[in-house]
Amino acid sequence: MPYNIAMVSDFFFPQPGGVESHIYQLSTKLIDRGHKVVIITHAYKGRTGVRYLTNGLKVYHVPFLVIYRESTFPTVFSFFPIFRNIILREEIEIVHGHASLSSLCHEAILHARTMGLRTVFTDHSLFGFADAGSILTNKLLKFTLSDVDHVVCVSHTSKENTVLRASLDPLMVSVIPNAVVxxxxxxxxxxxxxxxxxxxxxxxxxxxxxxxxxxxxxxxxxxxxxxxxxxxxxxxxxxxxxxxxxxxxxxxxxxxxxxxxxxxxxxxxxxxxxxxxxxxxxxxxxxxxxxxxxxxxxxxxxxxxxxxxxxxxxxxxxxxxxxxxxxxxxxxxxxxxxxxxxxxxxxxxxxxxxxxxxxxxxxxxxxxxxxxxxxxxYSWTNVAERTERVYDGITGALSEEEFYGDTSGGGWSATRGRAGVQSFAFIDRLKRYYGCGIWAGKLFCLCAIIDYLLLQFLEMWAPRSNIDIAKNWPKKDRAGAGVQEEIGIDAARPLRHPARHKADRRYQEYST
The missing domain is CATH 3.40.50.2000 (Glycogen Phosphorylase B;)
Incomplete structure (x- = not known):
């Protein structure tokens, strides 16, 4: 089943690095498998706005202040308006964040859950437990991963580290390594x-x-x-x-x-x-x-x-x-x-x-x-297939037994619904945040409440009906005969949301 996916991280090209390469290679292979993928990152040295890379990969460079090692200044809420606009324009269904030290990643997962989207987080780093920087990072990670549907780590050591840092159930974490071309x-x-x-x-x-x-x-x-x-x-x-x-x-x-x-x-x-x-x-x-x-x-x-x-x-x-x-x-x-x-x-x-x-x-x-x-x-195609299986698991395309194995002895929280897939109910989200600590839990609940109120304000101030749906990148049809223009939807796949058809027709009239 094809998905519309948004990869979000502070770390992306033109900056070189392992996280940047991982996001790019995974995104291109997912596009090859029929999915729609956009990348949301910050502006790099004048590279602001929308760029298209190989294979029709669209990159949104958001002009945010960079403070240290290409990480943006954490604002928590100011990213929400432009993030919501991108999500609605691209009809995103899954938000996939990368890297523990990426402010955009943490904020995107918070906003995506407030908007009722499925979320995945990939951890690319190891952190300690004693120094002040690691303690603060781990507390932030616990806040974000308290309300995420699934976590991916690049090694088994990384999985153990992330499970301990964020107090996760190990069944919520999959190991999918990096690869090489x-x-x-x-x-x-x-x-x-x-x-x-x-x-x-x-x-x-x-x-x-x-x-x-x-x-x-x-x-x-x-x-x-x-x-x-x-x-x-x-x-x-x-x-x-x-x-x-x-x-x-x-x-x-x-x-x-x-x-x-x-x-x-x-x-x-x-x-x-x-x-x-x-x-x-x-x-x-x-x-x-x-x-x-x-x-x-x-x-x-x-x-x-x-x-x-x-x-x-x-x-x-x-x-x-x-x-x-x-x-x-x-x-x-x-x-x-x-x-x-x-x-x-x-x-x-x-x-x-x-x-x-x-x-x-x-x-x-x-x-x-x-x-x-x-x-x-090592193969990026294999990495994409395994990541696609994670998407199938959190969206319900795979049954709980197929995705998680035998969970009869599970001990899953009742607020999660399906094993490891978090409930969208606002009261359930607050319960998960409240359990993050005596003082931190209350602060996290306050952040979630403000985020929810901000969403309601944005729904009135910038209604969804006023946001144009973006064209998809032209693709070859299944028969391989030439290239077909896609106006808002891919004609080769079923329409998952019938309400979009009117918006697609409106965008076609606008574009012509």
């Missing part, structure tokens, strides 16, 4: 180089073929592509690089990425006089990541916390051997023969990297089959 991360062919080519990875555009054996005096290049933030292990990387280079004079580094720790990295290179052995590329676009990766043989990922780590899947797909820290969901991502794990400590990271270099010197690492193996393990 394997065709965009292909290794170099075996015949891409010859004996006359100088195999110096520091020369731009030069790469080492995957089939080459490395002697004691051949250069081995270690690639790092990451945001240069504390949680990505940049301090650990800065401490480890001089020791790794001192141990082997035929090792080079290529580092791509930007962030507040970039200045510390540059200062270390100047102080140690390592500029000739470490190449800093700065920020690179996602489509350039493969060209950087194939210049190396080892990918180093020193992250201190990670829910999944899509970049290490991309590195393995490019034929790189991965050295990474054993934190978060990283141990779930790749099989043991593709990785060497280290503790998030300087000594252990240096030791693991030296071990990987020695394995290359002894020709014990064979990466020729990595690409085909990754291609078999």
């Amino acid at each position: 394997a065709e965009s991360f292909e290794p170099l062919p075996a015949n891409s180089s010859n004996k006359n080519v100088q195999l110096d990875p520091l020369q731009r555009g030069r790469s080492v073929p995957r089939s080459r054996h490395f002697g004691q005096h051949d250069v081995i290049t270690i690639v790092v592509i990451s945001r240069l933030f504390y949680n990505k292990g940049t301090d650990l990387l800065i401490a480890a690089i001089p020791r790794i280079l001192a141990h082997d004079p035929y090792v080079r580094f290529i580092i791509a990425g930007s962030g507040p720790k970039a200045i510390d990295l540059e200062q270390m290179l100047e102080r140690r006089v390592l500029q000739d052995r470490v190449e800093l590329l700065g920020p690179v676009r996602h489509e350039e990541v493969r060209d950087v990766m194939v210049r190396g043989q080892i990918y180093l990922h020193p992250s201190l916390t990670e829910a999944f780590g899509t970049v290490i899947v991309e590195a393995a797909s490019c034929g790189l051997y991965v050295v990474c820290t054993r934190v978060g969901g990283i141990p779930e991502v790749l099989p043991p023969h593709m990785t060497t794990f280290a503790k998030p400590e300087e000594d252990d990271l240096v030791l693991a990297t030296q071990k990987a270099i020695s394995a290359f010197r002894a020709n014990k690492v064979r990466t020729e089959k990595f690409h085909d193996q990754v291609k078999m393990m």
